[in-house]
Amino acid sequence: MKVVVLGAGIVGMTSALRIVEDCGTAGLDMTVMADKFSPNTTSDVAAGVWSLPRSKMTKREMQWLRWSHEYLTALLKTPYAPEIGLFLQSGWTMWMHVDEQDPDWKDLVQGYRHPTKWELTNLFPGYKDGFFCTTFMLESRLFLPWAENRLWTLVCQIQSLTMPIGLFVLLPLMTISNSVNSVLLFSLKLYLDHDIIVNCTGIGARxxxxxxxxxxxxxxxxTVKAPWIKHRIELTGIHPSIPGCPYVISGHSHTRIGGIRQHGRWDLSVDPRDTEKILDGITTVFPSLKNVEILNVKTGLRPMREEIRLEREEKRDNLSGKTVQIIHNYGHGGNGIAWSFGCAKEVAIMVKQLLQKQSTKSRL
Ligand SMILES: Cc1cc2nc3c(=O)[nH]c(=O)nc-3n(C[C@H](O)[C@H](O)[C@H](O)COP(=O)(O)OP(=O)(O)OC[C@H]3O[C@@H](n4cnc5c(N)ncnc54)[C@H](O)[C@@H]3O)c2cc1C
Known part of the structure; x- marks a missing residue:
């Protein structure tokens, strides 16, 4: 069975890995295709915290999170955890209201608790509440090249390719359009050459x-050089004297600071005004970061969607009679690291079912 995973960010790479790990390589011809690979994906920009919004989770979402947590727990116990940028980190998320609900996933992270009086008074004056917990950090900039290598060794092909706009929209037109254009030809080839297409194209899915x-x-x-920062601190809500919603996260070798969330803005150029805003916010809370050495500044587009789209779609080319299965897995917003490993397991389950179905058919 020929399977292609489109996208080489955290969602594509974890999907590809879990497909080969859970389904085995026998009878599976796997390829990962994307126009950007590490270090140039959005996932490489992510700080890497396993953390999520406090919004209500569905049963299915909670299952993804449990699977993701289980997988990372197993990875943490391997000797290569440091090589893939995986470690545990403690830290605070603070907010400006006292009536916020605890997140549904609070029992998945370790030692979840509300801030003490000392923390509220001395560390975060003005903030009303929040939580402290220990959770995973996974730095994609280290994990993705490792995953790529692992896929190579598992005989998965990796191809650099830009998919044309409208790729998934055009197949049904194949039979009603006589004017063959390059997108149609590309789509047709991709569809005819594969049995399953796993769409993990993040913001590109739009x-x-x-x-x-x-x-x-x-x-x-x-990214700054601040080895004295050992925790993760995320400040949310409008504070009377702290500009924006800054965060600081100690990483594998360096510290990341940020806090920019611009909905609907597409440009990827570094904006010096944003750099100033981030530094203003964080140095109000941590004066020790004034004059910190800046190593680099990066931007990325979080693929926001009301809910993650993880579902199977069947498309049929009436000319050839060929049916192709598409598994969409995109829209992981600002939390792709946390979701991806769990969503990837569901993708692998879907692929396994399709493989079994095909082998039953070919036995008949
Ligand atoms: C500043 C910042 C900080 C963040 N911090 C965190 C964090 O701490 N924790 C966390 O969980 N998340 C964080 N995120 C969010 C996280 O980065 C995303 O949720 C995640 O990267 C989404 O992964 P993805 O694989 O869907 O997308 P991407 O990493 O963007 O990968 C998409 C892939 O699809 C390919 N593709 C798309 N369109 C096409 C096309 N037309 N042709 C060929 N290939 C195509 C791309 O080349 C790429 O390989 C952060 C994001 C930003 C911007």
Missing amino acids: DLVGDTKVVPSRGQII
Whole structure:
């Protein structure tokens, strides 16, 4: 069975890995295709915290999170955890209201608790509440090249290719359009050459699928040399004297600071005004970061969607009679690291079912 995973960010790479790990390589011909690979994906820009919004989770979402947590727990116990940028980190998320609900996933992270009086008074004056917990950090900039290598060794092909706009929209037109254009030809070839296409194209899905529910939230993040920062601190809500919603996250070798979430903004150029805003916010809380050495500033587009699209779609080319299965897995917003490993397991389950179905058919 020929399977192609489109996208080489955290969602594509975890999907590809879990497909080969859970389904085995026998009878599976796997390829990963994307126009950008590490270090140039949005996932490489992410700080890497396993953390999520406090909004209500569905049963299915909670299952993804449990699977993701289980997988990372297993990875943490391997000797290569440091090589893939995986470690545990403690830290605070603070907010400006006292009536916020605890998140549904609070029992998945370790040692979840509300801040003490000392923390509220001395560390975060003005903030009303929040939580402290220990959770995973996974730095994609280290994990993705490792995953790529692992896929190579598992005999998965990796191809660099730009998919044309409208790729997923056009197949049904194949039979009603006589004017063959390059997008049609490309789509036709991709569809005819594969049995399963796993669509993990992040923000790119908006154009490829024509899904206008996918919108960017532009982020800008500064990597600094601040080895004295040992925790993760995320400040949310409008504070009377702290500009923006800054965060600081101690990483594997460096510290990341950020806090930019610009809904609907597409440009990826580094904006010096954003850099200033991030530094203003964070140095109000941590004066020790004034004059910190800046190593780089990067931007990325979080693929926001009301809900993650993880579902199977069947498309049929009436000319050839060929049916192709598409598994969409995109729209992981600002939390792709946390979701991806769990969503990837569901993708692998879907692929396994299709493989079994095909082998039953060929036995008949
Ligand atoms: C500043 C910032 C900080 C963040 N911090 C965190 C964090 O701490 N924790 C967390 O969980 N998340 C964080 N995120 C969010 C996280 O980065 C995203 O949720 C995640 O990267 C989405 O992964 P993805 O694989 O869907 O997308 P991407 O990483 O963007 O990968 C998409 C892939 O699809 C390919 N593709 C798209 N369109 C096409 C096309 N037309 N042709 C060919 N290939 C195509 C791309 O080349 C790429 O390989 C952060 C994001 C930003 C911007």
